[in-house]
Amino acid sequence: MTTLLEVQGLHKHFGGVQAVNSCSFTAAEGQITGLIGPNGAGKSTAIDLISGFKIPDSGKVRFEGREVQGKTPHVISRMGLIRTFQSPREWPGLSVLENLILACFEPRRERFWRSLRGPSRAEKEKANEQLVEARAILDEFGLFHLRNERAGNLSGGQKRLLEFARMRMAKPRLVILDEPMGGVNPVLGERMAAAVLGFVTAGTSVVIVEHNLPFIERVTDQVVVMAEGRVIAEAPFDQLRGNPAVVDAYLGELPTYDDAES
Amino acid sequence: MIDYLVTVLTEGSIFAIMALGLNIVWGWSGDFDLAFYGYVALGAYMTLVLTVGPATNPTTYILGLTLPFPLAVALAVVSAMVLALIVGAIALRHLRGIYFSIVTLGAVYVLYVVTGQYVPLFNGYNGVSGLFDPMGDVLGLDYSSYSFFYLGLCIAVLIIVLLLTTRLNGSRFGLALRSLREDERAAAAFGRDIYVTKLKAYVLGAGLGGLGGALYAGYLTAFNPSAWSPVETIILYAAILVGGRGSTRGVVLGVAVMVMGLQEATRYLPEIANQPSFAPALRLIITGVVLVLFIRFRPQGILPERRFRDKDPAGKGDAAAVEAMVAGPKLDTGAA
Amino acid sequence: MHEALLTLGFGLVAAAILSLSALAFTLEYSVTNVANLSHGEILTVGAYCAYLVQQHGGGVILSGLAAAAGGGLLALAVHNGVVDRFVRRGIGGLPTFIATLGVSLVIQNVLVIIFGASNLGYAVPQGAPRTVGPFLWTDTEIQIMVSTVVITVLLYVIIVHTRFGKSLRAVSQNRSLARVSGINANRVAALTWLLAGLIGGYAGFILAESVGTFSPYSGFSFFLITLTAAVAGGLGRAVGTLAGGIIVGIALEFFGGYVSASYNLAFAFAILSLVILVRPRGLFVGGRRSVFE
Ligand SMILES: Nc1ncnc2c1ncn2[C@@H]1O[C@H](COP(=O)(O)OP(=O)(O)OP(=O)(O)O)[C@@H](O)[C@H]1O
Numbered sequence A: 001m002t003t004l005l006e007v008q009g010l011h012k013h014f015g016g017v018q019a020v021n022s023c024s025f026t027a028a029e030g031q032i033t034g035l036i037g038p039n040g041a042g043k044s045t046a047i048d049l050i051s052g053f054k055i056p057d058s059g060k061v062r063f064e065g066r067e068v069q070g071k072t073p074h075v076i077s078r079m080g081l082i083r084t085f086q087s088p089r090e091w092p093g094l095s096v097l098e099n100l101i102l103a104c105f106e107p108r109r110e111r112f113w114r115s116l117r118g119p120s121r122a123e124k125e126k127a128n129e130q131l132v133e134a135r136a137i138l139d140e141f142g143l144f145h146l147r148n149e150r151a152g153n154l155s156g157g158q159k160r161l162l163e164f165a166r167m168r169m170a171k172p173r174l175v176i177l178d179e180p181m182g183g184v185n186p187v188l189g190e191r192m193a194a195a196v197l198g199f200v201t202a203g204t205s206v207v208i209v210e211h212n213l214p215f216i217e218r219v220t221d222q223v224v225v226m227a228e229g230r231v232i233a234e235a236p237f238d239q240l241r242g243n244p245a246v247v248d249a250y251l252g253e254l255p256t257y258d259d260a261e262s
Numbered sequence B: 001m002i003d004y005l006v007t008v009l010t011e012g013s014i015f016a017i018m019a020l021g022l023n024i025v026w027g028w029s030g031d032f033d034l035a036f037y038g039y040v041a042l043g044a045y046m047t048l049v050l051t052v053g054p055a056t057n058p059t060t061y062i063l064g065l066t067l068p069f070p071l072a073v074a075l076a077v078v079s080a081m082v083l084a085l086i087v088g089a090i091a092l093r094h095l096r097g098i099y100f101s102i103v104t105l106g107a108v109y110v111l112y113v114v115t116g117q118y119v120p121l122f123n124g125y126n127g128v129s130g131l132f133d134p135m136g137d138v139l140g141l142d143y144s145s146y147s148f149f150y151l152g153l154c155i156a157v158l159i160i161v162l163l164l165t166t167r168l169n170g171s172r173f174g175l176a177l178r179s180l181r182e183d184e185r186a187a188a189a190f191g192r193d194i195y196v197t198k199l200k201a202y203v204l205g206a207g208l209g210g211l212g213g214a215l216y217a218g219y220l221t222a223f224n225p226s227a228w229s230p231v232e233t234i235i236l237y238a239a240i241l242v243g244g245r246g247s248t249r250g251v252v253l254g255v256a257v258m259v260m261g262l263q264e265a266t267r268y269l270p271e272i273a274n275q276p277s278f279a280p281a282l283r284l285i286i287t288g289v290v291l292v293l294f295i296r297f298r299p300q301g302i303l304p305e306r307r308f309r310d311k312d313p314a315g316k317g318d319a320a321a322v323e324a325m326v327a328g329p330k331l332d333t334g335a336a
Numbered sequence C: 001m002h003e004a005l006l007t008l009g010f011g012l013v014a015a016a017i018l019s020l021s022a023l024a025f026t027l028e029y030s031v032t033n034v035a036n037l038s039h040g041e042i043l044t045v046g047a048y049c050a051y052l053v054q055q056h057g058g059g060v061i062l063s064g065l066a067a068a069a070g071g072g073l074l075a076l077a078v079h080n081g082v083v084d085r086f087v088r089r090g091i092g093g094l095p096t097f098i099a100t101l102g103v104s105l106v107i108q109n110v111l112v113i114i115f116g117a118s119n120l121g122y123a124v125p126q127g128a129p130r131t132v133g134p135f136l137w138t139d140t141e142i143q144i145m146v147s148t149v150v151i152t153v154l155l156y157v158i159i160v161h162t163r164f165g166k167s168l169r170a171v172s173q174n175r176s177l178a179r180v181s182g183i184n185a186n187r188v189a190a191l192t193w194l195l196a197g198l199i200g201g202y203a204g205f206i207l208a209e210s211v212g213t214f215s216p217y218s219g220f221s222f223f224l225i226t227l228t229a230a231v232a233g234g235l236g237r238a239v240g241t242l243a244g245g246i247i248v249g250i251a252l253e254f255f256g257g258y259v260s261a262s263y264n265l266a267f268a269f270a271i272l273s274l275v276i277l278v279r280p281r282g283l284f285v286g287g288r289r290s291v292f293e
């Protein structure tokens, strides 16, 4: 099993708050890694640091063996690491379909001169293939009938689905999902779980931040637990139950859930 | 009457060129650039100092060459783009929203003050003049036919600019720019180099501004600081907003309404009010009111930017319907 | 040395006017999160109101009050008529900013129609300069500085020690949170704009007194300098803004005295751009950030 993402000793503080404090973990290729922890544990900040949206005070991030800390977000994204945000970030004024098309970054076609010249025959074909794929993906996520809708008009849950669809379109090596279930009707949980598992089938490894622990248990191979900026445990979910540090961090939340389940 | 029509149309096409340039910056890329009229002014000044010949006492200005008009226009556009590259490279690096606007406003004010105060540059507040009927002598046109020729020239340039912007509008470059306008972070997360892409749009827009300015100089025969107070930028913004921000057709309509229409509607007012500044002031009041009302009630403008529509008679398609459709409609992203 | 002290003396006058204007601007910004581009017109209208009063034989005090009243009413009208409606509709900071640019255009040109575009001046004489310590000030300039200190102290008392001031601070921190805790945020915002308008209108009066002339455009030009002071001090921070006003005011006077007064505005903007680029949150806050932080 190869390591895809390796985080080593990340630090980040805001004023007096040490949001991320010597955070280290790894995510393996072809796996779904959960990243959990109480509110304010530093999960979102860690994602920002990994994806280049914030600059770490110190520490290393390796993606596919290459150091990426300090690189800008678009460079990291082009290497194949794409993240979502805690609140959905669709392009609201564009149509749902345009949102999907834009998820495929194509440096050559987006160049100014090439755009001025108009698409070549091959590019037109490519565009058509993309359109077909986009339609199919939208259909899979139940958004097909909304494809010409302004993305900003979608409901919160639909926006989450749209983010999944965009990721499927982009086909990165690794996605980092920040609370993809936030605000989603539990009924959609099934679909979400299927979608997350679908990434792996499509060749994309996953790091997922989520507060819904049954969901985490269901989809992840490995779980990283953070609290107060530190990683306090890194193990498959079922091995976490007996871990006193984890139980402590969750203020007993975890055992309660265990009780409810059993 | 016909002379008047020629005047209005010439001015209208020149302003449409400028507005189409600004629309790339504000309409597509989403940056509220208050320096824009500085690029127009630079285009105008450069065209003048490259064509009217050496300065004679007491005027002073740089260069003072006698290049052919088309070459001067090309150089003027390039200089506007270079200036935009410098301003944009600084302002777009970290700044967005009002901070970007404030810094660009600052840039244009510095330019304005320096142009006015530093006489050796463009002859200070008196400005540069003397560009009479560019290319008229080469083509052997007399005074009356010249204005038609110049109108034709402006319209021809406008058509080229329209073709260019329409092409870009439907391209991936145009779509990528929209994604920056709509959500920068998401755009970066999906691999777009925000800074470089925005800078390209900024320089391109400024180039069209400089082109408009160059043609404006040929039309006015002269240019001085009173011709480009920052207010002029607001008029362009009003035109874009009314017509439809981001929409090429909309911008042309907006210029027709807010520049040509308003000019026409208030044309006979000076006589009525018996006050020289009444008509221009009233025009600006109307412009201001329209700006506020449109932002509040119709921010998308009269002819909103169009989204790519994927037509599908089959409704929510099953796999077969999707297959069937694929043969049909072709992807032509953007609002073509 | 003596010359430098004299320049400092003039700089203090400029700083006083600038501080008032910048404080008013920051008050507007703090409760609505809108950078009011029509702020300069509050000053202009103040100057014209004072002018009208003087035309009818009013003295300096009455003129000052009229200027404040005019500015206050205008600010209230802009807030209730435009800004508040925009904010409540959830229209963002930038579009509202653009709308206030439209408002500015309207007010300037209404003034052009009523009073004409040319410069006007007050009839009341400045008084002969007198020596105060190392400085050389006219009566008017002394009036300007004394009144500025009084207004600033009053403002401080209002913000720190009254219930209204407490609500104001709460609203500027977090509007929705303030509303939840039972504060009528819209009313507080309106009153704050009124207060800002009173200060701004008076600032317009003393600006016109000090410069000697004014026109429908003078407020807008001065607004550009105001913006420098307010941004340098940190948008929405009263104490920082005060400091920003004093520093920028004195710096401009020295620049004008020793380099060239004609490039004053350009110099102000050079400072502003530098501040925004290097420390966008104001001179007095720091930190290393990526573009997205
Ligand atoms: N921009 C910022 N400025 C100041 N403090 C911040 C900033 N961003 C995050 N923090 C602080 O850093 C800590 C970690 O925040 P972060 O958003 O990473 O937590 P999280 O684990 O994602 O929490 P949640 O589960 O609620 O999303 C918190 O204490 C937060 O208040």
Ligand SMILES: [Mg+2]
Residues within 6 Å of the ligand: A043, A044, A045, A086
């Ligand atoms: Mg979070």
